[in-house]
Amino acid sequence: MQSSLRTRRRPIDFTVRLIFRIAAIFTIIITVGILIALLVPSLEFFAEVPVWEFLFGTRWAPRFADASFGVVPLVTATAWTTVIALAVAVPLGLGAAVFLSEFAHHRARKVLKPILELLAGVPTVVYGYFAVQFVQGTVLREWLGWDTGSFSVLAAGFVMGVMIVPTIASISEDAMSAVPNALRQGSAALGANRMQTSLRVVFPAALSGIIAAIVLGVSRAIGETMIVALAAGQQARIVTGPLEAGQTMTGFIASAALGDSRVGSLEYNTLFAVGLLLFISTLVVNFIAIAIVRRFREAY
Amino acid sequence: MATVTRGMSSSTAPTVRGRAKGGETSPRALIFLVLLWFCLLFALFFLVVLLVSIVVDGYARVDSRLFTEYPSSSPEDAGARPAILGSLWVIATTAVMTLPIGVAAAIHLEEFANKHNLVNRAVELNVQNLAAIPSVIYGMLTLAALGFFGVVNKNQVWVGALALSMLILPVIIIATREALRAVPAEIRQGSLALGATPLQTVFRNTLPAALPGIATGSILGLSRALGEAAPLLLLGGLVFLRFDPNGLMSGYTTMPIQIFNWTGRPQEGFHELAAATSIVLLVVLLSMNALAIFIRNRFQKRW
Amino acid sequence: MHFRASSAASIPVSEASAPSVLDVEDVNIFYGDFRAVTQVSLGFRRNEITALIGPSGCGKSTVLRSLNRMNDLVEGARVEGSIRFNDEDIYGKDVDAIEVRRRIGMVFQKPNPFPKSIYDNIAYGPRVTRMKVSSMDDLVEEALTKAALWDEVKDKLKQSAFGLSGGQQQRLCIARTIAVQPEVILMDEPCSALDPIATTKIEDLMHELRDEYTIIIVTHNMQQAARVADRTAFFTALADDTTGDRTGVLVEYDNTAKLFESPADQRTEDYISGRFG
């Protein structure tokens, strides 16, 4: 039994672990790829169109005889749909999360949470048509009789909001469930009811997780394509009210995708300039979310 | 000294009977609870309305022709066969391309990576970030890559699968990591304490124990890919074809794109077909979600 | 279920005349179908410290939580029998569990301050129960003083409670409980996460609080029971003769000195002398 403890070689272990590492590093290649893919055409684009004109111009008509490349109209439409989506998804999502985490019987939660998550499984094309036909056509115009056209940032944003509810609900429910039971018990032992415990102890304790959920919702809303392409309208104009139609950044990308532009042409590069702006917007939002989640992890 | 106006003192102890305010059934608490119910039920109600409206529009065309016929210029003869098969091809290819890489990357990050190593931290941050990048961006990446490598024919199964793979890779990595993390450290320690190598520990213990979680995450990721239309639109997925896709280089279309296509037609019959195809797609997606949830509830161990 | 008769005994408190704040009578406690505690009867007397001891899993925490209806929060938990607080059945129909909990406070095994400032931790209870308070500052100071924590924290009331040491956190939790002016304070192994010095402080504190409150403490540490408690109840877990399910029973309840020096039951003796547990 007195064999030595000397090291044995394990070439297979080494190789397999190397493969794992390469797989992990592959994800960086994707990001680098995205950056190159967006930057190269964008730089060509900005060689012809000054950055300032792109960022602050108020007329978006890249494919007309009298072309102009001010992205502000697309940005306003994106801002409207995003804000409306959040106005729907944040209260609904947080309400559902508080209910599931603090009030629902565990068996009820086991049924309700998955059903809620099914909302996230509905393909966005389907949501898109639902937004145009039912929400815009039937609800807003017929039932409510509102003065709005066939498309509106309201219908698109609203449906997008419903689509995001499970994302916000699920992540913030996780954050609330992660709050130690000891805090709930401590609160209950002081004579607080469940509403007080939820609002004054659990909610603040889970706050950074909840904010992260919301921020993630923001980036989903900014990046969602099919719903806005179908329901927000295709006209690039500065949107000043929720009942107006407008083309979002993703909406432009989708509609441009239906045509076919030659690699390297200005039209083609326009697509990537908007893509770059979209990418940077979500990137900023993501980093905020990640930073918040970091802090939240350190809390317990 | 704080003065408190509440009947105190031990001898004249007040009763513990229900108070009007503050209790579990106080008006505020009840209103709050009603609001919470509303939040949940509203979302569920919306789902029901959506399902009902689609079923009403399309149930009449969910028949055998939908599955056997090819698209046609007349809605009466048309079916979604190539789109259904195309979705299958693309998703299967996506799964084959993504799962090994995703699981391998997750194992590296969760089991082996030195968390202080700069590269690993970058990878970790990067994966979180990739997960929130809009799907159209992946379409644009693939488009640019094809341009770079001089591939002109974009309508090929592997091209669509490539875009969707990159789209769901972070989802799979994150789900796998979570599943691995849920396997208690004691299991790993138990294995290592018996003289197993870290790799043996992963393959014989951690990974099998994490399998339900990985399966759940992968199914959810793939179902997301199955419902995607935007990146494929960028990649020339919007085509009319009357043949079954038959290989990685084959032309294809998918259900979401077929739905998009038909809804854009003038004829009412195509709209009905689009709704019918939506029903099929929804049934598939909701079954995948249900399967994932089933696996999660049934097989995921509570340690 | 069939238990040996002796084990399901209801042990009468010897000085039956003394007033009980809390009276437990013939209580069974269930988690779903599982009977965690069987046929427990005992009375807790005002301004005394009572210790509950016994091996792990014998139901000490279960009994303790039933005394202020914290068990309501545990899914499937059910109490049979009567538990009377100042002669009122706390599981009675009209009774507000929240009011019960305010009047019968609880301190937990692991210190569980809220992620708020020290001040807000103390003020939380008075706020949620809408106590009419002339000066919250005074109330906070008073509670912290009673919990022997004022001097250590008076300069950092606005700082997060998480910055305190474990022992300080536990005293903060006691102060928080005192702030809502309960009559009884339940403590479930309040020192088991603390070091010896912090433990000593808490034990000293309990002695001081005894003048105003009735204290019931669960402890694993027999020395602690011997040090702090006026009376001690010893529980153990017995297997059912037929099903083999284990359930908690009260074996012996007496003056602490009496219980430790000349236990009436062999099992108490075995436990105290370290022959099991």
Next chain:
Amino acid sequence: MHFRASSAASIPVSEASAPSVLDVEDVNIFYGDFRAVTQVSLGFRRNEITALIGPSGCGKSTVLRSLNRMNDLVEGARVEGSIRFNDEDIYGKDVDAIEVRRRIGMVFQKPNPFPKSIYDNIAYGPRVTRMKVSSMDDLVEEALTKAALWDEVKDKLKQSAFGLSGGQQQRLCIARTIAVQPEVILMDEPCSALDPIATTKIEDLMHELRDEYTIIIVTHNMQQAARVADRTAFFTALADDTTGDRTGVLVEYDNTAKLFESPADQRTEDYISGRFG
């Protein structure tokens, strides 16, 4: 750092001639910058049971995990000094931690069977270490028999190990460890999650295993140390004079009977008599 001289003592084992399987010399263990254990030296002798006792946080588990390099798995953990197994430094340059762990097995506080069948739990070690086994069935039977579990499980070897009771699971974990034929078995509070009857069974088992193995056990339960151990080491945590950081030190190491009956150090005496901890 400045510790009182006496606390960082290296206590010589009285019968210095007896052979040590494991020799710990001047060991400091760090978690990052935090020194969890300071200047520990002690030898573990073949075919003896050694108990490590002391208050919570004094570094017992830390020392134990350093003995088979399980600390390698803890991020930031670092061992200074020498730990020799059969006169080979287990932290030496060429040493394979995996081989160390096979030869020095470990049983944990919470039973941790693998989510596999009982049979596969036992066969796992021999399989992964590629032991040359003539008959796996025999080996499984032998290990289970040695762990006093064979009779209880022989009819359900293919069933999941999760179906066993806590005590059975813990014996399964011991059987699993035995199956790879280690020389030393480390146990970290192996009974703290078990009931008294299961505890008794494990203690009896340890006595039987002593003939073949060297056993080192960490326990919170002094009675248990007194019942099972040949020799006992008492650790405590001391605060650094200047920084106030607490670090674990070995206070006293001796025959169990001697240590419990006439401890040489006042702190040992205080701990044993329940004056703290």
Next chain:
Amino acid sequence: ACGGQSTTTEGDESGSAMSGAIASDGSSTVAPLTEAAATQFASVEPDIQVTVATSGTGGGFKTFCEGETDISNASRPIKDEEATACADAGVEFTEIVIANDGLSVVVNPENDWASCLTVEQLQTIWAPESEGTVTNWNQVDPSFPDVPLTLYGAGTDSGTFDYFTDVINGEEGASRTDYSPSEDDNVTIQGVSGETGALGYFGLSYLEENADLLKGVEVDGGDGCVYPSTETVQDGTYTPLGRPLFIYVNNASYAEKPELQTFIDFYVENATSIAEAALFVPLTDEQITIAQDELATLVG
């Protein structure tokens, strides 16, 4: 990025039934026509795989001139610069007029004032100068009521856009930009059917299929008001918005690929029934003769 290698695979000519693949791309207007051809063709030659992509007329010519497709569908004749691109790449082609279409101008059914519009009025509505200024019907004609004017039209990459701007505004691509452009004509249907003051234009078939949702406008090209219909398009009275539809065939492919030959022959031979199936206006007898002549030059 001009690979130039063909995506089609050579069919094996052993059996009597042919196989092989035919790639077409281009106009989304013409696509239903080629799709109908493919559908009917499938009953004759089931193993020949015809793909119809829809990148718009302009997009279709781009890939066609890179040699990527065998057939390009077009709703306007090829432009000079496009023809040059083809020539540069060595792609020779033949143009075949395969059906007729009328560009119909549509308004909301509730619109009772604009039953007939002159070309000048259309120009007032669509001219680039009107951008941002002509926003009300009463600016088009003082007799029209005070109703806001909203516009829907074809996407900028489409032949429809080029054709419409050419005949109405006198220059291809010259158009106001403040309208909803879409490659998807259903967007226009939804848009126009949803707003009293809306006006849009697209292919005749979309009007015929949605006669209940929309109202077709008579167009006065100088010779009085003419309603768009099969007859008025065929007899040439619907001017200037009646137009021919084209397919462009790659000569070299036609010569090399028997399956393409069979398909094109079939297409021309059955042009009438295909046009009817696809809801287009069939060729006149004269046009049929011309088409067959074109086909003959291809073979020769």
